[in-house]
Amino acid sequence: MIEVHRLTKRYGTATAVDDLTFSVRPGSVTGFLGPNGAGKSTTIRMLLALTTPTAGRALVNGRPYRDLREPLREVGALVDAAGLHGGRTAYRHLHWLAAANGLGRRAIDAALGTAGLTTVAHRRVRGFSLGMRQRLGIAAALLGDPATLVLDEPVNGLDPEGVHWIRGLLRGLAGEGRTVLVSSHLISELALVADRLLVIGGGRLLADDTVEAFSRGHATLEDAYFACTAGAVTYRGGGVR
Incomplete structure (x- = not known):
């Protein structure tokens, strides 16, 4: 399980991640979605102890990544x-x-x-x-056959056969009860593999809900996403922060 609580990262006067709180549970693929520069990669780097947060915490199985003795056995x-x-x-x-x-x-x-x-x-x-x-x-x-997978833009550079392979891999890993967090800016890809969506913009959490609930009232997932990130609608899903 991944838990992020009030995670913040500032670079001087610029805020890359702003008071972010969410959790990612086992047994499903959670898509981490947002435009370029939204703070997705910075959040993942803080989760993996590659970047130090300005405030807040990110935990895997209740512990910071840096405290894991053999991290590959727990987090891939x-x-x-x-x-x-x-x-x-x-x-x-x-x-x-x-x-x-x-x-x-x-x-x-x-x-x-x-x-x-x-x-x-x-x-x-x-x-x-x-x-x-x-x-x-x-x-x-x-x-390390880990129970938790964190993948940043995993389809980047893959050919069509590779994209088909990664889709099946992600669904299979979630089906085994693992925690799978996948960051992407490709809405169409996440629509095919994700069970839940975390949507961020400007470093802040805009939505946290199932793909079905997030899309409700819109013709496509893309329409729901663009309305959410553009601020054209107020998203009222169960996981809004």
């Missing part, structure tokens, strides 16, 4: 697949992550297989396409 995360070390092979990239978390070769092989990278496991990452790097980032997130 994809943040920036483009930043992978180009000189390492896919296998070596996963190997050092596995070693740091007490995981063996079986976990590496399973993650590579799930991500469809077994045949390129010993190729250097510098020769990978963006889609292949994305798959490797997802393999790293799955390495």
Whole structure:
């Protein structure tokens, strides 16, 4: 379970995340939706202890990420697949992550297989396409068989076959009772996989509800989203903050 309480991040006079409160529960895919610059990535970075909050807290299973002894066994995360070390092979990239978390070769092989990278496991990452790097980032997130997944823009760079694969993967993970948080600015993708939506704009939570409830009264999810983020309507779903 993910719990965020009054999370705030300021950079000088600019506020990237503003008093954000929400929770993400097991057994469903929760879409984290908002325009570019809304604060989605900053929120995820604070959740994963990559950025220090100005105020508030973010917890996984009741604890800050930095307090987890073997974090890959509890939280799998994809943040920036483009930043992978180009000189390492896919296998070596996963190997050092596995070693740091007490995981063996079986976990590496399973993650590579799930991500469809077994045949390129010993190729250097510098020769990978963006889609292949994305798959490797997802393999790293799955390495410790965690109960919680946090994925930032997971379909970025994937071809149509890869997009179809990630949809099935996310639904399967949620079906196993895992907590799945997926950040995206692609409304059409979240409409196909998400059970719930968290919508933010300007760093503030605009809506927190099921996809069905959020869309009610609108022809499409896109219409509901644009009305919400444009401030054209006052959203009154059960999870509004």
